[in-house]
Amino acid sequence: MSALFSPLTLRGLTLPNRIAISPMCQYSAEEGEATAWHMIHLGSLALSGAGLLCIEATAVEADGRITPGCLGLYNDATEAALRPVLAAIRKYSKISVTMQLAHAGRKASSHRPWEGGQQIPLSQGGWLAHAPSALPHKDGETPPQALDTAGLARIRSAFVEAAQRAARLGLDGIELHCAHGYLMHEFLSPISNRRTDAYGGTLENRMRFPLEIFDAVRAAFPAERPVGVRISGTDWVDGGWDLQQTIAFAKELKPRGADWIDVSSGGISPLQKIPVGPGYQVPLAQGVKEATGLTTIAVGLITDPQQAEDIVTSGKADLVALARGMLYDPHWPWHAAAQLGATVEAPPQYWRSAPHGVKGLFGDIVDGGR
Template sequence: MKLFDPLELRGVRLRNRIAVSPMCEYSAVEGVPQTWHLVHLGSRAVGGAGLVIAEATAVEAIGRISPADTGIWNDAQAIAWSSIVDFVATQGAVPGIQLAHAGRKASTEIPWVGHGRVDPADGGWTPVAPSALAYSPDYPTPDALDDEGIAVVIDAFRMAARRAVDCGFRVIEVHAAHGYLLHQFLSPLSNHRTDAWGGSFGNRIRLARAVVAAVRSVIPENLPLLVRISATDWVDGGWDLEQSIALSGLLKGDGADLIDVSSGGLSPDQKIALGPGYQVPFAAQIRREAGIATGAVGLITEPTQAEAVIERGEADLVLLARELLRDPYWPRRAARELGAVINVPQQYGRAW
């Protein structure tokens, strides 16, 4: 059962190859995680996952997707995260966090409330981006970042990473996917700059590399750094797998330890070929050609399917999202189906 083999990343040992993918809960208050987050993340740690990654957490206030997103740009937020981290760790899972900046996809509604922009009069703000191009007509038009603003973003990631380590997080992930700020710089569809931050491939990847280097510089050598990327925009002329492979190899040299491979989110014109494990081939090719560990995510739902991804060497880690919303104890069910022996909390021992 390869799925239940431990995974070593630098000085951190995951008890298995199952990770909770970061999933926004839209339930924070002024960026502060609430009891909901303790129960949400804690239950998946009890459920047996090896790595529990907290949702896309904003590195500055204007980097939130919505006003209800979590943050880690101040001490009050960090204090609230600490108790959640402690509980996750006591259950044998490794606590991780995804550091994020939404860029032009910021200042939008909570999904179950509505869609599109939240105006400043209603608690929103003017977002920032590489270029003054809105994601879609019902999203806010961002301000294009200048050099000073870009420096602020890099420092915000650096400071957020430092706070995350102080909270006790043992894995840090940089969010450079799903059409958020770092991805916006990567893709020629959203980056129309003509300065040193746009145009050529080397210029478009400059911010992502600078953020990874900044985060790596402030986290301990023994802690792993993950980077989530969208392997393709699913739009002609956009970011694609070939560029993702090249970027991943460079990020390895910058101190990244694993590429968390997703796709899409940059353009409403995307045409995604959905199907079980539809993103796994991207993770496999990046792993093979860039020579870096990868995580696979996307419609991975069955234990035998997840086992095959690891057994075939297509990825080093599988990340589950919606399936773990449906069943927080999926890892325990997978262990039964695959014949693996795993530890069970003493409080639940009578059920096993």
């Protein structure tokens, strides 16, 4: 039996396989509201056969969007816009759907990637970003405003409200975004956090606000539904956040009820030097799993089914997550199941699509076509 296609239980949620679809920003929302693009995009991925679909980084307040096109969940309009998208997915797919709750921090107010991705000046419709310290992400950018006590309370409340909205929408789980140089990661990394109060300096202090946010989100979301965390396992910058600090953070999250750690890397500084290659972040996930016993997700240039199978079989991670590879091949799980001799979920409208000679891919089906 394929390990990749074995079930996994996270609280009250049981996944039929270990394939997750990573949250991928689409920059296609309007005032934070999901559009027809999200219906098409997420609807397609919902038919992929993956066990888990995570909706893109979703801002908990308008100022927490990376770009003007980023998805949000911070008012009644943004909540209502997601409802028909999720209803369509639920009607035609059994896939579990989660959402990544996020705040862009000092990387907010940026142009969409295909528009250059640089900071939008205030004079051109941008907005003032917020961060642990008044340090810009890049030289020459407008510095963010350092969060004061009221600002910290506002953001904490925004995460709680977004979690409550996610629960009302019927989402199966939440992933808290603590990676890629966004706000929670900015608190964790000594590169971006130069505070001298209880939220800066020592590792214990730098972890304090992300842990407070996790506790608040966990308390606001139904106990039977899982909450996980995405973390950058390393900044890839000397003197920055690294695997040992990631493990320390994961050890704090475990007794608080974290259901998984999704281990990515980088994003805090343009000075990063990332040794990109197939499975280059898998050792980070393996390090967290071996040190903590937490359920881990490996992500990053995992594109071959046998590669994914080996990661799970060897115990380096419990799940694998695909992002761009899934955009390129939205039926990657079908092809992986065919290669590994496994069975995968598919809508009956597609049952006759299996290649000639491939038996049992979609289980025991009845083909009554004429």
